[in-house]
Amino acid sequence: MASWYAIRARGTGAEVAIYDEIGAYGVSAKGFLAELGALPEGTPVDLRLNSPGGSVFDAVAIHNALKRHAGPVTVWIDGIAASAASYIAMAGDEIVMPENAFLMIHDPAGLVMGTAEDMRSMADALDKVKGSLVAGYAGKSGRTPEEVSALMASETWFDAADAVAQGFADRLIEPVRIAARFDIGRFRNAPPVLVEAVEADPDPDGAEIEADEETDGDAEGDQLSDAEDEQAAAPGAPEPPANSPPPSDAPPDPATIRAEAFGHARAVVDLCRLAGQPQMAGRFLEQNASLDEVRAALLAAKAEAEPEIAPLHPQPGRSSAARPWGEIVARTFKMKG
Secondary structure, three states: OOOOEEEEEEOOEEEEEEOOOEOHHHOOHHHHHHHHHOOOOOOOEEEEEEEOOEOHHHHHHHHHHHHHOOOOEEEEEEEEEEOHHHHHHOOOOEEEEEOOOEEEEOOEEEEOOOOHHHHHHHHHHHHHHHHHHHHHHHHHHOOOHHHHHHHHHOOEEEEHHHHHHOOOOOEEEOOEEEOOOOOHHHOOOOOHHHHHHHHOOOOOOOOOEEEOOOOOOOOOOOOOOOHHHHHHHOOOOOOOOOOOOOOOOOOOOHHHHHHHHHHHHHHHHHHHHHOOOHHHHHHHHHOOOOHHHHHHHHHHHHHHOOOOOOOOOOOOOOOOOOOOHHHHOOOEEEEOO
């Protein structure tokens, strides 16, 4: 199965790459935390980020694990650290940003389906989540919780210079070429210069990040990570959906194929989460199931479950112990975007 992260040995330390949506493809942070915990105590970690965010609960777990790690943690924002990914970045002992990189913070958002009480519970939970995020951003930047809360509510984007000036990053390095497999347009306030830079990337099949100038292979110059190569070669990497239109005479555009594949994968994951069956997403992706096939399978699984809504009055021969909506519809928390 494809993954949104890769952890590997690099010299005397370890390189951790998060180059996709956190929690995508039905892969939670559990595996990430296990691999990170297996590193020898004191191992220096270089965390490379180019991510739009994702699951806020996974991000909080990763942030806390990195803060507990006994060795030094250096965060390299290789393009974009938005939403939940920016909170992970705050775990770094040092945060390094190329001059043309971006960091974004905003309020958490959630999805719930059910009664008014379910929705009030969601609002309470989101308030608690925001409080935790505010503490992390404020602790790193030195800004007051009230200032951070206002910045989050406005979906604030920082370029590298602003991030350093306001305490959200520590050091600037030379610009890099920015590429992203995710849709920048999902964010309401994405800087136009960032949207243009991503859309104008001339080499969509190349490395996600490439230094503009030749380097000597040191930590700053080593902007290329083959985490993406490893993910692309994985046998479980998502393919374009089976019901996609046949190719024309012109050679297929790799960027379009990749965008369709990841869009399909995210749609499958979202369907499974909404149906309360997130564990089924991996199987559907491995089978390259179409969205119609996914919906049919989820409806079949739902039909085999107990009745969703209990009758107001018990009826002979029928159980009144039907599961409430809160157990049937997954409460999927994610950073808005």
